[in-house]
Amino acid sequence: MVKNLSVFILIALLAGCGGKKKPELMHVADPEKGEAIFKSVGCTACHSVSGEKKYGPPLNSIFDKEVVVIRNGNTEKVRVDREYILRSMKDPEFEKVSGFQKSKMPSLNLSREEIEYLVDYIIFINKNNH
Numbered sequence: 230m231v232k233n234l235s236v237f238i239l240i241a242l243l244a245g246c247g248g249k250k251k252p253e254l255m256h257v258a259d260p261e262k263g264e265a266i267f268k269s270v271g272c273t274a275c276h277s278v279s280g281e282k283k284y285g286p287p288l289n290s291i292f293d294k295e296v297v298v299i300r301n302g303n304t305e306k307v308r309v310d311r312e313y314i315l316r317s318m319k320d321p322e323f324e325k326v327s328g329f330q331k332s333k334m335p336s337l338n339l340s341r342e343e344i345e346y347l348v349d350y351i352i353f354i355n356k357n358n359h
């Protein structure tokens with residue numbers, strides 16, 4: 230009897246999983262939100278958006294350009310797209326901008342949503358700043 234009950238519960242749980250799917254999260258670009266986050270979480274300590282080199286590279290003319298990075302010890306050229314910018318925040322150690330190998334970009338405990346807004350902001354200033 231106890232065994233039958235647990236089988237029943239298992240089936241009920243499995244059935245529950247196949248139920249309604251969560252709606253996909255839709256990201257609506259909002260560079261202004263990104264700018265506020267950029268300023269409040271401290272990106273400006275290391276990055277300018279004017280072209281000035283600080284501890285890290287300036288971020289106002291990177292989008293859609295080729296950047297030389299070091300990945301696993303290999304030098305590679307990559308075109309900066311949305312994914313690249315996203316990755317630079319999610320996984321700063323994955324690739325390092327050439328010339329900045331010795332400088333460390335910290336992994337800031339950002340949510341996926343905050344990162345998406347930051348990317349919106351960076352792409353926005355790149356498109357309106359050259």
Ligand code: HEC
Nearest residue numbers: 271272275284285286317321324325326329332333334347
């Ligand atoms: C403590 C300094 C520091 C802080 C704070 C920091 N970064 Fe960085 N960042 C760096 C350094 C150094 C590099 C270059 C080395 C590397 O590629 O990891 C870099 C690289 C990047 C790149 C790649 C740039 C390129 O030319 O390809 C992006 C994009 C970036 N950071 C965005 C951000 C954003 C957005 C924030 C805030 C959430 C931030 N960083 C906070 C130091 C920092």
